[in-house]
Amino acid sequence: xxxxxxxxxxxxxxxxxxxxxxxxxxxxxxxxxxxxxxxxxxxxxxxxxxxxxxxxxxxxxxxxxxxxxxxxxxxxxxxxxxxxxxxxxxxxxxxxxxxxxxxxxxxxxxxxxxxxxxxxxxxxxxxxxxxxxxxxxxxxxxxxxxxxxxxxxxxxxxxxxxxxxxxxxxxxxxxxxxxxxxxxxxxxxxxxxxxxxxxxxxxxxxxxxxxxxxxxxxxxxxxxxxxxxxxxxxxxxxxxxxxxxxxxxxxxxxxxxxxxxxxxxxxxxxxxxxxxxxxxxxxxxxxxxxxxxxxxxxxxxxxxxxxxxxxxxxxxxxxxxxxxxxxxxxxxxxxxxxxxxxxxxxxxxxxxxxxxxxxxxxxxxxxxxxxxxxxxxxxxxxxxxxxxxxxxxxxxxxxxxxxxxxxxxxxxxxxxxxxxxxxxxxxxxxxxxxxxxxxxxxxxxxxxxxxxxxxxxxxxxxxxxxxxxxxxxxxxxxxxxxxxxxxxxxx
Amino acid sequence: xxxxxxxxxxxxxxxxxxxxxxxxxxxxxxxxxxxxxxxxxxxxxxxxxxxxxxxxxxxxxxxxxxxxxxxxxxxxxxxxxxxxxxxxxxxxxxxxxxxxxxxxxxxxxxxxxxxxxxxxxxxxxxxxxxxxxxxxxxxxxxxxxxxxxxxxxxxxxxxxxxxxxxxxxxxxxxxxxxxxxxxxxxxxxxxxxxxxxxxxxxxxxxxxxxxxxxxxxxxxxxxxxxxxxxxxxxxxxxxxxxxxxxxxxxxxxxxxxxxxxxxxxxxxxxxxxxxxxxxxxxxxxxxxxxxxxxxxxxxxxxxxxxxxxxxxxxxxxxxxxxxxxxxxxxxxxxxxxxxxxxxxxxxxxxxxxxxxxxxxxxxxxxxxxxxxxxxxxxxxxxxxxxxxxxxxxxxxxxxxxxxxxxxxxxxxxxxxxxxxxxxxxxxxxxxxxxxxxxxxxxxxxxxxxx
Numbered sequence: 001x002x003x004x005x006x007x008x009x010x011x012x013x014x015x016x017x018x019x020x021x022x023x024x025x026x027x028x029x030x031x032x033x034x035x036x037x038x039x040x041x042x043x044x045x046x047x048x049x050x051x052x053x054x055x056x057x058x059x060x061x062x063x064x065x066x067x068x069x070x071x072x073x074x075x076x077x078x079x080x081x082x083x084x085x086x087x088x089x090x091x092x093x094x095x096x097x098x099x100x101x102x103x104x105x106x107x108x109x110x111x112x113x114x115x116x117x118x119x120x121x122x123x124x125x126x127x128x129x130x131x132x133x134x135x136x137x138x139x140x141x142x143x144x145x146x147x148x149x150x151x152x153x154x155x156x157x158x159x160x161x162x163x164x165x166x167x168x169x170x171x172x173x174x175x176x177x178x179x180x181x182x183x184x185x186x187x188x189x190x191x192x193x194x195x196x197x198x199x200x201x202x203x204x205x206x207x208x209x210x211x212x213x214x215x216x217x218x219x220x221x222x223x224x225x226x227x228x229x230x231x232x233x234x235x236x237x238x239x240x241x242x243x244x245x246x247x248x249x250x251x252x253x254x255x256x257x258x259x260x261x262x263x264x265x266x267x268x269x270x271x272x273x274x275x276x277x278x279x280x281x282x283x284x285x286x287x288x289x290x291x292x293x294x295x296x297x298x299x300x301x302x303x304x305x306x307x308x309x310x311x312x313x314x315x316x317x318x319x320x321x322x323x324x325x326x327x328x329x330x331x332x333x334x335x336x337x338x339x340x341x342x343x344x345x346x347x348x349x350x351x352x353x354x355x356x357x358x359x360x361x362x363x364x365x366x367x368x369x370x371x372x373x374x375x376x377x378x379x380x381x382x383x384x385x386x387x388x389x390x391x392x393x394x395x396x397x398x399x400x401x402x403x404x405x406x407x408x409x410x411x412x413x414x415x416x417x418x419x420x421x422x423x424x425x426x427x428x429x430x431x432x433x434x435x436x437x438x439x440x441x442x443x444x445x446x447x448x449x450x451x452x453x454x455x456x457x458x459x460x461x462x463x464x465x466x467x468x469x470x471x472x473x474x475x476x477x478x479x480x481x482x483x484x485x486x487x488x489x490x491x
Numbered sequence: 492x493x494x495x496x497x498x499x500x501x502x503x504x505x506x507x508x509x510x511x512x513x514x515x516x517x518x519x520x521x522x523x524x525x526x527x528x529x530x531x532x533x534x535x536x537x538x539x540x541x542x543x544x545x546x547x548x549x550x551x552x553x554x555x556x557x558x559x560x561x562x563x564x565x566x567x568x569x570x571x572x573x574x575x576x577x578x579x580x581x582x583x584x585x586x587x588x589x590x591x592x593x594x595x596x597x598x599x600x601x602x603x604x605x606x607x608x609x610x611x612x613x614x615x616x617x618x619x620x621x622x623x624x625x626x627x628x629x630x631x632x633x634x635x636x637x638x639x640x641x642x643x644x645x646x647x648x649x650x651x652x653x654x655x656x657x658x659x660x661x662x663x664x665x666x667x668x669x670x671x672x673x674x675x676x677x678x679x680x681x682x683x684x685x686x687x688x689x690x691x692x693x694x695x696x697x698x699x700x701x702x703x704x705x706x707x708x709x710x711x712x713x714x715x716x717x718x719x720x721x722x723x724x725x726x727x728x729x730x731x732x733x734x735x736x737x738x739x740x741x742x743x744x745x746x747x748x749x750x751x752x753x754x755x756x757x758x759x760x761x762x763x764x765x766x767x768x769x770x771x772x773x774x775x776x777x778x779x780x781x782x783x784x785x786x787x788x789x790x791x792x793x794x795x796x797x798x799x800x801x802x803x804x805x806x807x808x809x810x811x812x813x814x815x816x817x818x819x820x821x822x823x824x825x826x827x828x829x830x831x832x833x834x835x836x837x838x839x840x841x842x843x844x845x846x847x848x849x850x851x852x853x854x855x856x857x858x859x860x861x862x863x864x865x866x867x868x869x870x871x872x873x874x875x876x877x878x879x880x881x882x883x884x885x886x887x888x889x890x891x892x893x894x895x896x897x898x899x900x901x902x903x904x905x906x907x908x909x910x911x912x913x914x915x916x917x918x919x920x921x922x923x924x925x926x927x928x929x930x931x932x933x934x935x936x937x938x939x940x941x
Contacts, residue, residue, distance in 0.1 A: 080540070082854070390843070405858035409825070418849040418866055419543075423840035426869040433855050433862040 068185035068195030167203035201231035206241035228259035237272035270305030282318040289348025292320025299326035303335035327356035330364035345378030354384035374410035494551040516614035516621035524637035543848035544816035545787040555671035581659035604652035613645035643675030682712035694726035711743035748775035765799035776805035780813035809845035834864035
């Protein structure tokens, strides 16, 4: 009898650990009480015109928005992802919410103190002390960029880091040249929607030969209820430039679903390098799947220059539904694309995420490492395309996508597409799916490591390869996040 | 008018003729197939989900004749035809277009407990075996086949019988005009029985454009086993759309290997839902394709019961402007504990114009699972080539040897030694660019004798 009970107890313990892990609290779920100007729900040409007027945009940008809007009206929401998306009423969403302020803040003192408090609670002190931490921050609340730090210091080196509205005003030629050049408004349903109603976001331009001395960072936060967030990020690294860019996202806990449809466009010129890291922690909904953010994002970079390099690193822990495929178009000779991802889903979360590596130039290389972790009743899918154009000789790709299953009720899926049209290409894809093995747990237990810690150890070890790619500050935060979502109570 | 309506209209107009020349058990299923086809907008084109290299629409679009009135063609199969696998003692039968033609020796060669007969006759004799519709019902190839099928091959291995001698089916086309044939092979292996079936598609001397719309329906009882070898060595003017669909009993084993050496545009689909505990399926595929050839293999394996095993190994070597595609989908349902699913796809592009598309997909809804897949696309190892050349092996020869070696593990899964050796030889000859000619296996048909 005793012997029979032993394994059951171990199994119970594992369940208990996972139970506790699944009840990890979302600590960013507060609502900030800030006056917000919200546009009434609904979307039509007037709304698009209103947003454009409100932001004082030039005519060409209004035209761009209207073209996108008209195109969007002809589209239907795509359904091909392995996601169960409840119908979204796009007319029930407010497309513009702006934290109210009398005049644009001239210095930090004029920014709403509650806003600063919000960002402090998020762990993003906007104060100058951040200079020493070596990071410049652009904070986007709801639809509007509220404060950008270190602009002056960066400006000395010729680096432009500001909100996209400011960029439209101050650097119209740069924005006009690059906006929509990587993600066309015709690209997909959500890209068209974003192009029509995008409210703000960040703009980065690194001039020729400049190595950005600090990490640039944007924090996105949806605060107002009943709104969607549609920010747009545009990063341009000119010849021989380097920049590391970080993106973080949070939202309050609400029972309703909120829509986030962003676009990130990156242009990398000759020998330039861009490193884009995301820690995505939108509110994921409660354990029964009520509420949470729908995260439908189009991220794409164009390695236009020879020997350019673009590296995506993402840690996806939040959102009720994630649908995003950060991609690299490897056009320049010898350009390099990288994608490192950890996607964690828990409770009723769903994620369909991955990447596209489109090899157009010769001797281009790409690496894909995707680690999925599914728990609870969640669904986690990797979907990725590796395509090699006929003229792209000497292409090399390596793809590894692993899935870890932490419960018997979750799903882990893999949908790779490999399309090779050149005979000199070497393309490799490997995928494995497994659960934490009893052997591994037993080994740890045997050496005095409790089951809780052992699971934490194994999960962290499993994700390490990707975590190592994150910048230091982010790696720490991402590790903590992983622990909150999964392993905090584990170890 | 698209390709689909062409067939729907033909059927509507000629329904009575189709039915008059086929047994009731086959006719009964046509209405459902027609409804399924009417529900489709069109046949999938190249680029549609799961159709990366081949367009069914284009395959079915030409104005093929269908011999629904079953007009006999003058033919002397013995003179025109013989098989390419000598030294193998088989019980053979011919399939001319869609018609079953037994060889003189068939009855003698068949062991006790093994039936090989015309599908039409079987449908009259055992209508109860034709009661269930063929899954997947909404598959366009299955539905088109069901709409026009009038004959084919029926193989049954009785309970507990281990058929040592393989059954060989030789399929050829014989017509005076372009023809589409709805071929059907129904294989039943009862509880505890074992069988192996070798199916060869061959060309003929006087050649027209042909289309083989084929369904292989496999039913395996508890602990039954079937080895199915499917050799396609037809003419470049023969297109093929084929579905192999299996119903697997507890502990049953299906080992299916498809070898494509020559032919026109080919689409092969494999459906193996594992709904009983301990069932095993092993799918193998080897494709050597050259100028103008399009080959598309799609596999759908559903693990819906504990302790099932699936293995897939597909290898392609593509020359000239050949285009290959491999789509595989393994689904593991909740509760399918101790599933073990592995997929491997390796592709060799031997020419700058060759194209390969792979989609090895996994959907997993259960955690007691071992699942993996690997896919690679590359070319001949230059170092190995250099090694061989530096030892005096001419480059062309060295390439052959390396491609042969690349394919060897698919052929290793072939359990019949004579067939394995023969296929090695055929592969070698194919790689050397020889048309392998069928000679001297001396099959005599009843009609040929007469």
